[in-house]
Amino acid sequence: MRRPETRPPGTAGDGVVREPSQVDHRRLPIRFARLGPLGYLGSVLFLAFFVSALQGTQFSLAEIARGAPYMVTLLSEMFPPSLERIGAVSLALLETFQMALVGTVFGVLASLGLGVLATRSLTPGVLVHQCSRMLIALFRTVPDLIWALIFVVLVGLGPFAGTLAIMIDTIGFCGRFFAEAMEEVDKGPQEALAAIGASRLGVICCAVFPAALPSFIGTALFSLEKATRSSVVLGLVGAGGIGIELKVSMDMFMYSQASTIIILVFALVLLVERLSSRLRQRII
Amino acid sequence: MISCVLPAGAEAPAGLFPGRPRDIAARGLRKSFGRAEVLRGVDLDVPRGQAVALIGSNGAGKSTLLRCLMRLVEPCAGSVRILDREIGGMRTRELRSLRAQVGFVFQKHNLVPRLCALSNVLHGAQAREHSPRLWLQMLATDGNRLEALRCLEKVGLGHVAERRVDTLSGGQSQRVAIARALMQRPKIILADEPVASLDPQAGMEVMEIFLELIRREGITLVFTCHSLEQALRYSDRVIGLRGGVIELDAPSASLSEQSLRGIYASA
Ligand SMILES: Nc1ncnc2c1ncn2[C@@H]1O[C@H](COP(=O)(O)OP(=O)(O)OP(=O)(O)O)[C@@H](O)[C@H]1O
Ligand SMILES: [Mg+2]
Numbered sequence: 046m047r048r049p050e051t052r053p054p055g056t057a058g059d060g061v062v063r064e065p066s067q068v069d070h071r072r073l074p075i076r077f078a079r080l081g082p083l084g085y086l087g088s089v090l091f092l093a094f095f096v097s098a099l100q101g102t103q104f105s106l107a108e109i110a111r112g113a114p115y116m117v118t119l120l121s122e123m124f125p126p127s128l129e130r131i132g133a134v135s136l137a138l139l140e141t142f143q144m145a146l147v148g149t150v151f152g153v154l155a156s157l158g159l160g161v162l163a164t165r166s167l168t169p170g171v172l173v174h175q176c177s178r179m180l181i182a183l184f185r186t187v188p189d190l191i192w193a194l195i196f197v198v199l200v201g202l203g204p205f206a207g208t209l210a211i212m213i214d215t216i217g218f219c220g221r222f223f224a225e226a227m228e229e230v231d232k233g234p235q236e237a238l239a240a241i242g243a244s245r246l247g248v249i250c251c252a253v254f255p256a257a258l259p260s261f262i263g264t265a266l267f268s269l270e271k272a273t274r275s276s277v278v279l280g281l282v283g284a285g286g287i288g289i290e291l292k293v294s295m296d297m298f299m300y301s302q303a304s305t306i307i308i309l310v311f312a313l314v315l316l317v318e319r320l321s322s323r324l325r326q327r328i329i
Numbered sequence: 330m331i332s333c334v335l336p337a338g339a340e341a342p343a344g345l346f347p348g349r350p351r352d353i354a355a356r357g358l359r360k361s362f363g364r365a366e367v368l369r370g371v372d373l374d375v376p377r378g379q380a381v382a383l384i385g386s387n388g389a390g391k392s393t394l395l396r397c398l399m400r401l402v403e404p405c406a407g408s409v410r411i412l413d414r415e416i417g418g419m420r421t422r423e424l425r426s427l428r429a430q431v432g433f434v435f436q437k438h439n440l441v442p443r444l445c446a447l448s449n450v451l452h453g454a455q456a457r458e459h460s461p462r463l464w465l466q467m468l469a470t471d472g473n474r475l476e477a478l479r480c481l482e483k484v485g486l487g488h489v490a491e492r493r494v495d496t497l498s499g500g501q502s503q504r505v506a507i508a509r510a511l512m513q514r515p516k517i518i519l520a521d522e523p524v525a526s527l528d529p530q531a532g533m534e535v536m537e538i539f540l541e542l543i544r545r546e547g548i549t550l551v552f553t554c555h556s557l558e559q560a561l562r563y564s565d566r567v568i569g570l571r572g573g574v575i576e577l578d579a580p581s582a583s584l585s586e587q588s589l590r591g592i593y594a595s596a
Contacts, residue, residue, distance in 0.1 A: 231442075233439035234442075236401065236435075236439065237433070237439035237440075237506075237509075239401070239428075240399060240401055240433035241429065241432075241433070241453060241456055241509075242425035242427070242428030242429040242455065242456025243425075243452070243459075247455045247459065250461070250464045251452050251455070251463075252441050255443050256441060256442060259443075
C-alpha cells in the first residue's frame with residue numbers, strides 16, 4: 046500500500062536515506078511491460094495450441110487415477126528384485142557401458158578433427174567450414190535411436206551398431222562444443238607460434254589444443270554420461286546392451302527381473318555421473 | 330623540428346657498423362587499415378648486430394612496422410629484405426623457414442598456458458623441425474630438451490623449467506618468451522614493447538639480457554618502447570616514427586632524452 050507523502054516533493058535527492066515504506070512508489074519502474082498487438086496475438090495463439098495439444102495427447106487426470114491401483118500391483122510384483130539371471134544381466138550391463146565408452150572415445154577423437162575444420166579461425170577454407178558445421182548439425186539433430194536403426198541395417202544387430210550410433214551422437218555433441226572452445230582460445234600464443242614459423246598443425250597442437258584442453262575434457266565427460274544413458278535405450282532396437290533384456294522381461298511380465306535391471310542401470314548411470322563430476326573438478 | 334634529424338638516406342646510423350651486412354632492409358613500406366594510413370613510405374636499414382630502439386607515440390605504427398617486416402601483417406606496398414632475402418613474393422613454406430630465424434617477442438609474453446616452461450621453449454624449434462616431438466617436452470629428443478634448458482639458463486630460469494608458465498611472474502614469463510626466441514637460434518630479434526608490462530626492475534633485467542645476447546651472439550635487435558631512458562640506454566641507434574614516416578634516425582650516443590621529446594609532439 047502506498048503511504049501518504051511525509052515529506053514535500055523534491056527532497057529525494059537530499060541524501061537522506063529513507064525507509065522503504067517512504068519511497069515514492071510512482072518512481073518505481075512498472076512490473077510488466079505492456080504487450081504489443083503482435084505479442085498479444087502470439088500469446089493467444091500459443092494458449093489455443095496448448096489447449097488443443099492437451100486434447101491431442103489425451104491428457105487426462107482420470108486415466109492417471111484409474112492407473113494408480115495397477116501401479117501398486119506393479120510395484121509389489123517388482124519387489125523383491127529377482128537375482129535369478131543376475132549373471133546374464135550383469136554381462137549385458139557391462140556390454141552397455143563398453144558401448145558407451147568405445148563410442149565416446151572414438152567420437153571424441155573424430156570430434157577433434159572435425160571440430161578444427163568447423164572452427165572459423167583454424168579451418169582451411171570457407172567451404173570446408175560450412176560443410177563440417179552442417180555435418181555436425183546433422184549428427185546432432187537426428188536422434189541416436191534413429192542412428193541405431195540405420196546402423197542395425199548397415200552392420201547387423203548387436204553392440205557394434207549401438208557403438209556406432211553413440212559415436213555419431215558424440216560427434217554431434219562434442220564437435221560443436223569443441224569448435225566453440227577453440228574459437229574462444231587466446232589468439233596471442235597462436236600468433237606467437239605463427240611468428241616462429243610453425244605449421245598450421247603445429248599451431249593447433251601447440252597453442253590451441255593445450256589451451257582448450259580443460260573444456261575438451263569437461264565436454265567429453267558430459268558426453269560419456271549422455272552416452273551411458275542412451276546406450277541403455279539403444280538395446281530396444283536391437284543395437285546391443287541391456288535394453289533388450291529390460292524389454293523382454295517387461296513383455297513377459299517378469300517384473301521382478303525388470304526391477305533388477307532398472308536398479309542396475311540406475312546404479313551405473315549414477316556411478317558414471319559421480320566419477321565424471323569428480324574428474325571434472327580435478328582437472329578444471 | 331628536431332635538431333638532430335638527418336637528411337634522407339644518411340649513412341651515419343647504419344655506419345656505426347661499417348662493412349656489416351644488412352639484416353633488415355625495407356624500402357617504401359606502406360600500410361593502411363581501411364582509410365587510415367599508418368605507414369607512408371618507411372625506409373629502414375639495420376646492419377647485423379645493431380640494437381635499434383623504435384620510438385613514437387601511441388598509434389604511430391611501431392607495432393605495424395615490426396609486423397610488416399615479418400609479414401604478420403601484409404604491407405600494402407614496398408619491399409622488405411630480411412637476411413638478404415626478399416620476403417614479398419615468398420610462398421608459405423619459404424616464409425616459415427625465414428620466420429624461423431627471426432625471434433618475435435610481444436608485449437604480452439604469449440606463452441601457452443598450462444604447459445611447462447620447457448615445453449614452451451621447445452616450441453621455438455618448430456620451424457626448424459616440423460616434428461610432433463616438439464609439441465611437448467615429454468616427447469622431445471634429449472638433444473632438443475638440453476638445448477631448450479640451455480636457453481632457459483641463458484635467461485636465468487633454468488630452475489623453473491618444469492613449472493607451468495601460468496604460475497610464473499610477468500618478468501619470468503617474458504624471459505621464458507625470450508628463451509623461446511633463442512631456441513629459434515635467431516639471427517634477428519624483433520621485440521614489440523618487451524618490457525611495457527613489467528615492473529622497472531624486471532624490465533631492466535629483460536633489457537640487460539637482450540643487450541648481452543646482442544653483444545655476445547651478434548644478434549640484430551629492433552625493439553619498441555615508451556621509455557626514452559631505456560631507448561637510449563639499450564640501443565646503438567634510435568629511430569622515431571611520426572605520422573607514418575621516419576622522422577628521426579640517429580646514433581644513441583648523440584641523443585639526449587630532451588632531444589627525443591619532439592617525436593611525441595602532435596603531428
Ligand atoms: N589490425 C588492425 N586493424 C585496423 N587498424 C589497425 C590494426 N592494427 C593497427 N591498427 C591501427 O594502426 C595504427 C597504428 O597502430 P600500431 O599498433 O602500429 O601503433 P603503435 O605505434 O604500436 O602504438 P602503441 O604505442 O600504442 O603500441 C593505430 O591507429 C591502430 O588503430
Ligand atoms: Mg604497439
